[in-house]
Amino acid sequence: MTSRVDRINRGLAIALGLFFVAVPWLLPLFASNFWVNVTAEILIWSLLAASVNLLFGYVGLLSFGQALFFGLGMYGVTIGVAKFGLGFWPAFGLEIGVSVLMSFVIGIFAVRLTWHYFAIITVVFSQIFYFLALTWKSVTGGDDGMSFSMPPMLSVGEFEISLTDQTYQYFFILVVVALSFYLKYRLLQSPLGKALIAVRENDARAELIGLNVYGLRLTAFVIAGFLTGTAGALFAFLGRYASASYMFYQVSGEGVVWTIIGGAGTLLGPVVGTGLLIILREELSTYWEYSLIPVGVIVILAVIFAPKGIVGLYNDLLERWFGADDESRPVSRPQPSEPARLLSRGE
């Protein structure tokens, strides 16, 4: 028998899924078409936040360098199409290959370090590539970036599906993001996911029971690189261009902020945090040129009043309102995890 809390959550998840499917028809009814693209952007950026969350929320590694893989994903697709003349799927494949390979090579060095040092080394590596992309203008186009024309996704004779159609484009992004989240969900349910959480909880103990801590951190880093690279590729498809500016460390920082605001260590936290902040930014910017000021205030208030993130706060409230009379809830409380320790108020 499922608990009441689980039933509420499942209902909400289904409602959220239905909403995302209905977006191309629903939003133009009471808002402009522009908001369909905003939703697509939210989906893409929440994939970046999901990769930060995979590393921070589940393995306890705070990465400030995911922008590197986002940029690589963008360039993988753009250079594949514009320079090598690849079709849609080969360019997508090239991007996946590049981001997996690069995250493996960088991960070999980066995951030898943890916490502060890991955060700094990921910034350093991503900044190295940012400055490389900035100087190597003939290949990357530097700060101005380079654009490409969209190759068709599928063409059989006269029949052609291309992402130039906004609805096709939206659904392509939705499907890829949903698949990525499903992949992440399955991963966390698998023995590998449990091992990752064991590393987060206590890496010394995990080592003692025979887990390969270094290998597990590297695996998580490569999967996170793959997720971020995919997000970058989708963003390149959405804007049909790539630019070095997306490799700047501030982009990684936004991913971290979205994750923690939404709720680190929860599956949907990154989506909630990303969605909330992007909607706020877009909505407020129509009223005031300096709309980022209230966004900054909200970010600070969110972190003061919901230190476990919005989803964390929601879970706590749900537990308090509906969970008390529930027999099927596990009695034992999990130990405070690494992110929980880092997020706790201390003293």
Added chain:
Amino acid sequence: MVAEYSDSRLRKSGDRGVSEVEKKIIQGGLRVVSNLVFALAVNGIVWGLIVALIALGLSVIFGLLDIINIAHGDFFMVGTVLAWVIFEATGNFWLALLIVPLIGLVLGGVVERLVIHPIKNAAALSIVATFGLSIILQEGVRATFGAAPKRILPPIQGTVELFDIEYDQYRLLAAAISVVAIASFFLFLHRTKFGTWMRAVRQDRESAITMGIPAQRVFTLTFALGTALATLGGVVAAPITTVDFRTGVDILPFSFMAVIIGGLGNLPGTAAAAVLLAFLEGIITGFTDPTVARIASLCLMSAVLMVRSQGLFTGLAK
């Protein structure tokens, strides 16, 4: 026979090949290059001393409060902007040098009470909160001061003969101000009651509180001092760099690098690392463009992190 002939010819032309005039030109050229590298190295040291101010502020906040302050670069930026405003209003740069750190002190104290205090000791949350703060500071400056970069003329404009080159007097003065500020900061830390409290709270918070040290006041003052150091760095740097709402974004990673290369929580190491990093970057700039120099210093930084993550200057730690 032929070979011998050509050999002697070659030797002869070799003797005559480099005339006295040509020798002078080559030596002159070498002197120009070495002077350029020398000037860039001095530039690097001057800039490193200014960054050392900022990085010290970052390091003291990080070491004592466990706060990763993303907004620290923006406090520097606010310092440059305030210097510009005061300079425009009064025409007196020295007034700005006096007032801006005091404004920074108050600003830092207010920010600690409003933003940092409620999330104390949670490093991950501090990243997010100070990120919000950083947005507010940047956009606030853009809204009031404008988005166009501005410049301040150095208050003293002459040059001075430094070995073989003509060097800006103001830059030397900026270096001197930084050295004095850094020295007085360390004196404060080691010679005053409050400085001792700060070090005590950093070493063992529980015991310090038990001994009756007002930890909360120490936290507030520490954050205020760190902010004041960043804004002071801003005033000193204002006539050298541009005054722009985005300058903080560039200085932040550099200051963090100095903190890490110097060793986390190692204040003298932080100052030394800032000077070393800027000095190396200055020299490399003599041979390639600034971006490549930045890449080289980043590579150096990652090597240090991989090999000696405790920092380069463990001997300086106290």
